[in-house]
Amino acid sequence: xxxxxxxxxxLSCLTQARFGIVWGSLGAATGCYHSSVDYAKSRIMFEKPxxxxxxxxxxxxxxxxxxxxxxxxxxxxxxxxDEGEATPEMVSLxxxxxxxxxxxxxxxxxxxxxxxxxxxxxPIMRHMAxxxxxxxxxxxxxxxxxxxxxxxxxxxxxx
Numbered sequence: 001x002x003x004x005x006x007x008x009x010x011l012s013c014l015t016q017a018r019f020g021i022v023w024g025s026l027g028a029a030t031g032c033y034h035s036s037v038d039y040a041k042s043r044i045m046f047e048k049p050x051x052x053x054x055x056x057x058x059x060x061x062x063x064x065x066x067x068x069x070x071x072x073x074x075x076x077x078x079x080x081x082d083e084g085e086a087t088p089e090m091v092s093l094x095x096x097x098x099x100x101x102x103x104x105x106x107x108x109x110x111x112x113x114x115x116x117x118x119x120x121x122x123p124i125m126r127h128m129a130x131x132x133x134x135x136x137x138x139x140x141x142x143x144x145x146x147x148x149x150x151x152x153x154x155x156x157x158x159x
Contacts, residue, residue, distance in 0.1 A: 015088045018138050019081065022074045022094035025134060026067060028127040029102035032109035033063045035122055039113050050112070059108050066101040073097060089151040096144040103131045 037060060040051035050056050077094045080086040106128040110117035117124045135141070150156045 014138060015091050018091045018095040019077070019086075021134055021138055022077060022091065022098050025095075025098040025102040025131060026070050026074060028131055029063070029067050029070065029098075029105040031123050032102075032106045032127050033060070033067060035124060036060060036063065036109040036112045039116070039122070043114075056112060059112060063105045063108060066105060070098045070101050087151075089147055092139065092144040092147045095138065096141055096148075099131060099135050100141070103128070103135060106131055 037051070040056050040060065041049050043050045045053075051060075073094050077086055077090055080090060106124060110124045110128065113122055113124055116122060120126075139147075146158050150158075
């Protein structure tokens with residue numbers, strides 16, 4: 001980045017990495033969701049699949065809703081990026097939102113899988129461990145909240 005002055009170069013790299021995380025976290029969430037649907041349909045309890053239980057269906061519906069919202073956010077962000085209109089703040093919002101929902105989905109998926117949710121036979125713990133690290137790198141939620149706070153108010157609360 002020889003022609004870039006100041007922090008613009010490194011920060012633009014961060015923005016690109018964060019954009020990838022917006023999408024990657026959805027992949028992990030989707031993997032957990034599909035594993036949960038398959039498991040809930042095949043796991044029999046009290047002579048019927050746990051997919052027939054209201055609380056399991058509620059969790060699956062919530063997961064699908066949150067994944068769909070995350071996909072819409074990522075799609076909109078991708079369109080803005082293609083048109084040269086995406087801002088670092090928009091990417092921060094996407095990263096923060098999608099990693100948060102992906103982690104919540106992974107935890108809920110582990111719950112649906114019960115004790116099997118921690119076994120290597122299912123992808124849940126692998127996704128969860130990866131998402132825990134993604135939550136931190138390229139900026140924690142606290143950092144992204146400060147970035148968004150500055151964007152909203154025009155006042156920088158950090159130096």
